[in-house]
Amino acid sequence: MNVNNFFRTLFEDTLGLDVLGLDNRFADFVKLIDRNTLVTFSNLIPAKYLTYLDLSDPRNIVRKDRHTLGVEYYIEDEVLDKFNLPILSVEKVEPNNVGVVDPYDPNSSAYYSSLIASRQNLTLEGVFMGSEYTRNRTLIDSAIPFKMYKELRGPRTLYLRNFAYEGEVELTLKVPWPNIVSIPEEYKEILLTLCQYDIKIKLWNELKYVEDVVTPTGNLNLRMDWESAAKEREDYIQQLRLKTIPDRMGPVYFHIL
Numbered sequence: 001m002n003v004n005n006f007f008r009t010l011f012e013d014t015l016g017l018d019v020l021g022l023d024n025r026f027a028d029f030v031k032l033i034d035r036n037t038l039v040t041f042s043n044l045i046p047a048k049y050l051t052y053l054d055l056s057d058p059r060n061i062v063r064k065d066r067h068t069l070g071v072e073y074y075i076e077d078e079v080l081d082k083f084n085l086p087i088l089s090v091e092k093v094e095p096n097n098v099g100v101v102d103p104y105d106p107n108s109s110a111y112y113s114s115l116i117a118s119r120q121n122l123t124l125e126g127v128f129m130g131s132e133y134t135r136n137r138t139l140i141d142s143a144i145p146f147k148m149y150k151e152l153r154g155p156r157t158l159y160l161r162n163f164a165y166e167g168e169v170e171l172t173l174k175v176p177w178p179n180i181v182s183i184p185e186e187y188k189e190i191l192l193t194l195c196q197y198d199i200k201i202k203l204w205n206e207l208k209y210v211e212d213v214v215t216p217t218g219n220l221n222l223r224m225d226w227e228s229a230a231k232e233r234e235d236y237i238q239q240l241r242l243k244t245i246p247d248r249m250g251p252v253y254f255h256i257l
Contacts, residue, residue, distance in 0.1 A: 001183050010195050017199075029199055033180075037198045041183075041191055042176030044240050046088050049173045051077045052096060053158070056166045062157060070161030072153065075171065080156075083178035090152050092172040093160065190240070197233035200226040 011017045011026055053073055054060060062072035075087065151159040158171070177183050183191060204226040 001180055001185055001188060003180050006180060006188065006192075010192055010199075014192065014196060015199060022203075029202075032198060032202060033195050037191070037194050038177060038180070040237070041187075041194055042088075044237065045187060045190070046174040047177045047182070048091070049079070049085075049175045051075065051080070051171050051173060052168055053171055054168045055160075055163070056168075070149070070159050071163075073158045073160065075156045075158055075173075080175070085175045085178060086155055087152060088174040088176070090150055090158060090171060090173055092170075093148075093150050093158075093163075094170045094172075096168045096170040193236060194233070197229050197236065200229035201233065204229060 007026070007030065011029065017023070017025070017029075053075060055071075055073065060073045060076070062074055064072070079085070080087070146162045148163055149159075149161040153159050180191070208227075
């Protein structure tokens, strides 16, 4: 997203702060957006980020003094460190061993990968037996108690249990957006609306005690009718939360520019 166009649209075209003589407050409003609005937006529409973790590397394993059912790993990534991004959740843990491709080797990523159907391997028997295969797979999965389990413990600690795979895995993480530049243009209107509410709330709390300013051309009234901005912000956030999951999830990964 173009930052200059975004802030110009917000401050001048939408709120008209330049007409009110609040040009010197633009830097404070930018800090408010980074501190407050961007956090709210990231909680509603988090960003997706891919990173990789080597389960075989003992340096990634969190030391423990007693035997446990699972293993804790520390997620180390330069981009997360650079922008100081916390991990909101871990969505997927997928094998990523491209060196060994053996569907019968548990240490191979192909062992855990799903089959991709093509026109060459589709048969009439396969179509008829597909529903029966799904039923049998469901019965087997429900009968085996040892399911793969993942849990985010702490800011960077990932707990894995019943993972027989020992190679490198690909982690799909939910993280906050590092800055406005990284947010796609498709979310511009949502972010603009949230920024408007936050700026109106701040200005209402500051200017509601200011009397009319006397100017050579007349009195200037800075007390805008923004008393309902806080309630409108809550209603708008509630509307975003009621939308479907694909609308609330970031479909793209953020780009570092």
